[in-house]
Amino acid sequence: MARYTGADCKRCRREKMKLFLKGSKCESPKCPIESRPYPPGEHGRGRAKESEYLLQKREKQKCARIYGVLEKQFRNYYEEANRKQGKTGENLLRILESRLDNVVYRAGFAKSRDMARQLVRHGHFLVNGKKVDIPSYRVSENDIIEVRRSSLELTPFVVARAEAGEKNVPAWLEVIPSKMRILVHSLPSRQVIDTPVQEQLIVELYSK
Structure with missing residues (x-):
């Protein structure tokens, strides 16, 4: 089974927010994003040129990283969500939330x-x-x-x-x-899913 084996804290820094990938460490002062709240790498402190595509891509990456899903599986979830009735973005989050x-x-x-x-x-x-x-x-x-x-x-x-x-x-x-x-008791509605994701940006990315 393919899985990410790199540093989790770098992923939080890349998204410039805590994704709570390391459990209790994320709640402590040892969390790297507390001392280095900028993306990793040589040019992490520089200002990246914002674009619509970049915002959509980052939102997709953030969502996939929060749930620990790699690109191929995430894309399959999106296509399944798109086939269902209702809003595709909300369907996608419901699918991710229902993982064991x-x-x-x-x-x-x-x-x-x-x-x-x-x-x-x-x-x-x-x-x-x-x-x-x-x-x-x-x-x-x-x-x-x-x-x-x-x-x-x-x-x-x-x-x-x-x-x-x-x-x-x-x-x-x-x-x-x-x-x-x-x-x-039931599968969640969008209103009770507290994942900090703007799912519409993900839909716009994959709809291109």
Whole structure:
């Protein structure tokens, strides 16, 4: 499976904002964007020439980086969203939000989407009673996601139980910390997705 293995903090600096790719580090003074709030590289401090295409490209890159999706898969998600009824940009965000790794992260069972992806890949979760180890697996309304019994005492899940309630869980999910269980009541509408993305710019980019 293709995946990005470079420095996550450089990606935040490139987008000039925190993408929260490193979990608790992003909340601490050690976050590089606090001391170097400009793009990486020799010319990072220079003023890039703004253009419509650049804004659209940066918005697409930001969205893909937040959810940890590479270009080919992101493009496939866009094409699927375009085929659905409704606004393409909103459909795209709903697809990304319904990924299993994102649901695990949103529920507070992992500090970052990267961590959630690793936990899923290692086979620690059941969806409706069946083991699922594919991070891009898409959850559906009324799905029940839970940590496997054999994994409950692993450090990440012990920490997640101890910190239950500290993270705001979106209304479309319900978390039962004592059972390490997530109930998917519905798929999210655009109004409840707090990802800082202007999806219309992504639609304009791919529509050219």
